[in-house]
């Protein structure tokens with residue numbers, strides 16, 4: 001039985017709690033939500049079929065002691081405190097939060113010196129494979145092909161471009177042997193002017209309840225190669241995070257991603 005502490009009870013938190021409720025091998029040890037968000041979270045959790053009542057707290061340390069692993073799908077401002085609590089309680093941490101700034105990312109890096117920590121901006125195994133394919137395609141096609149990345153997500157999403165779109169761009173730049181930041185071109189208000197040759201050009205759409213679509217397009221004068229991925233149900237992220245959590249328990253302290261599981 002794997003006991004899981006969950007941080008965040010939004011769309012992803014609910015999807016993970018739903019998977020746990022349906023599994024005989026998983027148990028929810030407790031849920032940590034934003035101060036002031038408790039009663040709404042309890043109502044959302046009570047609506048999940050078969051989920052026993054669990055402690056709902058507003059500080060992670062209050063549930064980590066009773067868990068084998070913690071899964072964080074809250075928002076960026078919670079991550080530093082979650083990482084600190086995971087280190088204090090020596091609890092492996094799976095973090096799926098996107099839009100982290102340098103402080104959040106370095107808090108995760110620092111925590112991974114003490115505990116096994118898996119950070120993944122997209123818990124889909126299909127995306128983990130796509131990342132590898134994009135890197136391979138970029139290496140093979142080189143700079144004769146221009147590259148662009150398009151993503152579509154639900155209208156509630158706060159960060160743009162998505163963490164996944166950035167991750168795909170990083171893989172693309174790595175395939176070409178380039179520094180990602182030097183070729184990253186996202187210009188939602190048109191103030192940066194035309195992209196330079198070789199830039200990776202981003203476009204972003206926010207529509208309805210779309211759980212996520214990404215496509216990477218390589219184009220020369222005479223042909224186009226496109227790699228695309230579409231999430232049809234956000235359960236894929238919940239199942240990926242739970243598989244990652246099971247894998248992470250028992251690993252040495254270190255910084256991991258889904259690519260460490262997808263051999």
Ligand SMILES: NC(=O)c1ccc[n+]([C@@H]2O[C@H](COP(=O)([O-])OP(=O)(O)OC[C@H]3O[C@@H](n4cnc5c(N)ncnc54)[C@H](OP(=O)(O)O)[C@@H]3O)[C@@H](O)[C@H]2O)c1
Nearest residue numbers: 008009010011012033034037074078096097098121122123
């Ligand atoms: N890695 C992946 O595969 C993947 C997939 C989908 C989403 N994501 C990312 O996962 C995160 C959550 O996504 P979502 O769609 O579930 O967002 P969401 O519906 O907005 O849920 C976020 C939840 O976090 C809670 N929260 C905010 N601050 C908190 C804090 N300090 N402590 C504890 N909980 C806190 C929010 O509480 P309130 O409702 O009270 O504000 C809300 O319940 C986002 O960063 C999203 O981009 C990652």
